[in-house]
Amino acid sequence: MTIEQIQEELERELIEYPNRLKHIYGVRDTALELGRKYNLDLDVLVISALLHDITKYFSKKDNVKIIDSYFPETKFIYDEYNDKLLHAFSAYVLAKRKYNITNGEILNSILNHTVGRANMSMYEKVIFISDYTEPNRTYESCVKVRKLVKESLDLAVFTAINDSIIFYEKEHSKIPMIAFEARHFYRNLLEEKND
Ligand SMILES: [Fe+2]
Ligand SMILES: [Fe+2]
Incomplete structure (x- = not known):
């Protein structure tokens, strides 16, 4: 599938969700900006952005069905991840199966x-941070992280992960171990850089 075909399909599927479409294009445009800055393959970023939320509006039941049909071990997913996070797994599966994506960078960017x-x-960092900071986002942490991206991508990534953990803790939502590992990793990385 070409980028144009993916985009057409997306426009059809999200016809009733104009805000989601706006968000997706916001992620794409932010990713393009960062991709140019860091000299990345822009097609990889565009496809990742277009597909990252394709299952966002699926019911939990449908998400679970897709996830169970692909991953051999799923108990840890439902034990660790709150419902809001499940769409990353199902989007990964549909990217592979429906859109025939084989590029590991695209698949990992969607999954994470x-x-x-x-x-x-x-x-992965560019898609993660573009999803967090695209222009339609208005929450406080996003405004803060948007400024940090200009200084350091890793500092922005650390701050977004840390603020997400704090947000989910306040909500008493489940938080996957991978988020704590990520926070630990980027905290250490920033400390080493400062040494
Ligand atoms: Fe998402
Ligand atoms: Fe998103």
Whole structure:
């Protein structure tokens, strides 16, 4: 599937969700800006952005069905991840199966766009931070992180992960171990840089 075909399909599927579409294009445009700055493959970023939330409006039941049909071990997913985060797993599966994506950078960027992970690739970081800071986002942490991106991508990534953990803690939501590992990793990385 070409980028144009993916976009057409997306416009059809999200016809009733104009705000989601706006968000997706916001992520794409932010990712393009960062991609140019860091000299990345822009097609990889555009496809990742277009597909990262394709299952966001699916019911929990549908998300679970897709996830169970692909991953051999799913108990840890439902034990660790709150419902808001499940769409990253199902979007990953649909990207592979429906859109025939084989590029690992695209797949990992989709899979890890919600809470990140330790030692992300540049593509994963750019999609993660673009999802967090795209222009339609208005929450306080996003405004803060948007400024930090200009200073340091890793500082922005750390802050977004840390603020997400704090947010979920306040909500008494489940938080996956991978988020804590990511926070630990980026905290250490920033400390080493400051040494
Ligand atoms: Fe998402
Ligand atoms: Fe998103």
